Amino acid sequence: MAVALIMVLVAIGSVVFHWLSPWWWTPIASNWEYIDQTLIITFWITGIAFVAVVGFMAWCIFRYRHRPGQQAHYEPENKRLEVWLTVATALGVAAMLAPGLFVWSQFVSVPDDATEIEVVGKQWQWSYRLPGEDGKLGTSDVRLISDTNPLGLNPDDPNGRDDVVIEAGDLHLPVGRPVKVLLRAIDVLHDFYVPEFRAKMDMIPGSVTYFWFTPTRTGTFESLCAELCGVGHAVMRGRVVVQTEEEYQAWLQGQRTFAQLAAR
Amino acid sequence: MGDVAHTAGTAVPHDDIDGAELYHPHSWLTKYVFSQDAKVIGVQYALTAIAIGMVALVLSWLMRLQLGFPGTFDFIDPAAYYQFITMHGMIMVVYLLTALFLGGFGNYLIPLMLGARDMVFPYVNMLSYWIYLLAVLVLVASFFAPGGPTGAGWTLYPPQAILSGTPGGQDWGIILMLLSLCLFIIGFTMGGLNYTVTVLQARTRGMTLMRMPLTIWGIFTATVMALLAFPALFVGAVMMLLDRLLGTSFFMPALVEMGQQLSYGGGSPILFQHLFWFFGHPEVYIVALPAFGIVSDLIATHARRNIFGYRMMVWAIVIIGALSFIVWAHHMYVSGMHPWFGFFFATTTLIIAIPTAIKVYNWLLTLWRGNIHLNLPMLFALGFIVTFVNGGLTGLFLGNVVVDVPLSDTMFVVAHFHMVMGVAPVMVIYGALYHWYPKVTGRMLDDMMGKIHFWVTFLGAYLIFFPMHYLGLLGVPRRYHDIGQTSFVPDSAHTLNAFISVVALVVGAAQLLFLFNLFWSLRRGKEAGPNPWNATTLEWQTPETPPGHGNWGRELPVVYRWAYDYSVPGAARDFTPQNEPPPAAAP
């Protein structure tokens, strides 16, 4: 009796907690509300399954608990029931997988008009690079890294000379324009993560990884590192400032290019 | 029905065995220490695993103290915190759960449940334990080595694992960890080959594969998987050792560390991740499948009802085992691997949910129309169902690639895997210990202490890990010793962290009560008799309790039926042991 009741309370308690929880995702600031919607679908399907399973279990505990004279029913298998349950499960799974894969295909298809920018991770700080007038980022190589060239840009690449380099400052982005964020690490794995954007991706020394998104509201957002990268992992913070186009351009004017930095 | 079966077969002649066939111990030392008896080895494995598991438990308290009350405990600096999570995670997964399920329960139960006298290679079996013990000692040694244990996280990702920004990276920590893992794998391989050959070759007369209890199916499949999966980790560990000690660059690209150009170049960090997870994902099921098998037997026995859909259950175990080798990269959705892999791995991952769900249904359908005795093994089995279903369902979030993107590397993941591969298998381990302790020692564990242990552990663990999902949803990353001032984290989240920590300490205390019970009942427990649960499987039918060396006295048992003849209509008792001849064949 008590056991069945407690199991029911566990199921009900979980659902009540879900609805009343003050801890929920941060208000979204990117185009990925599709991800949030897929998550909601998943919550519904799995929530129903959880309550059904625990509820049925509690009912069995109550109804078939041992009492004098009680005898269990001998029934090795029941094909129809098993097939029926399998099909129902497969449908539930498909209902989550289909939207999931659909949204993933968008997540991995970068729009042609996305601006390429770069985020570089090193222990334990973020640096950024924005394309200059030409709209292109120059090439880079870890072997070129030195005190005066902290991101290892190739000095012989004309595309790179007008790149804007931001070390230890905030990343600024114009609202409403898709960006392809190229990710590079110069020492160990890191992961550029801004909860409000929903997207994240590891950065791997020796490779360039990426994700894309469109900032949809202005504001200042905190970025964290989401891949254990050594003792400073938890303090590897940064800020992303999403601005209107005019504010962004005004800010951009004040930044220094690679050529200017190198001429120091 | 073919050869399966729950129907009783025809009689089979008895099998005699020479006394000389077994190696008999001659001294106390060869009987209890350097023993070749699988039962003793099983107990040795179990005690060692529990002892090292206690270390992991204490580490979890320290971590929770730090997370709940950051800044209060000076000695837990970030480096120490990372060392704690690494050792806690690795010990729990490998040195506790894997060793306890396969080395502990595997050794004790395989020969007994199959009607064999021992494992087929007793000497190798003994070596397997001693190498495991050595692996544990090497691991423990890293706590005392200069620089302390590694703090690379239990995933040991390079390049950071062997660089100086990570605790133990340039000291002894990572070297000892990798060596210990290699030793563990060598020891496991010796045991694993033994379990496999014993299941295939040493079953008694009448014990067809499709009459084996699901416990054995679970342990057997997990062992085969482990034999296939551990080599990937072994190779990865050796390659990383070479990178660390000899300066090779298997996993090391050109990189600049703290302003210094290092001489590494050309290697691939992602390669290690593939090797690690090719082991790491099957590892989850190496822990889960024995738990699935054992819990099936606990439920059937204590609900006095045949396991529902036995053949489906066997096939589900085998299919899950096979599929689990093609889902590994779902741990790497945001690792930077080619994004198209996401489509494949999300699909395979969600497909696994189907056989897994079938297993859950069949457990429920076994309870349905049963005669449920709410004793301790049954309570833990019920606790397992709740936590496993909960953790399994959140797996559908993380497996569905795009939903994983915001959640990966957050506390949601920590909550998910603790529920599904931490709490759930531990529930089964406890259920199993309450269930088989009477066979191992001849006495029952104390019921009152057991009930307290169950309720505190089950409800406590749920209170720890259920709300934790919502911290992850909020965006709190995992492996942060202190979330500190973060714009999107409200004060209430700190309160929740403190609450979780308090509950974790209470749950920890309940485990100490269990340990006490384990020793107390050795002397004071109620006498159990040979078959206290009225179970059908062979281990309960031994001539002596605890079973002697060779298990069966002069004659091996003969099996006439499947393991689940509970409450057969018309039978005199509500259970019919596997070795009870059908009425017609009885002499």
Ligand code: HEM
């Ligand atoms: C009540 C018992 C337990 C508590 C309170 C606990 C607590 C914790 C905490 C606080 C962390 C670190 C989270 C973070 O900062 O990322 C952690 C990590 C972990 N735990 Fe547990 N844990 C418990 C039991 C278990 C069990 C039974 C397992 C067995 C599977 C387990 C496996 C792990 C693993 C694999 C990690 C990840 C380590 C890493 O990030 O490298 N834990 N646990």
Ligand SMILES: [Cu+2]
């Ligand atoms: Cu980082």
Ligand SMILES: [Cu+2]
């Ligand atoms: Cu980090």
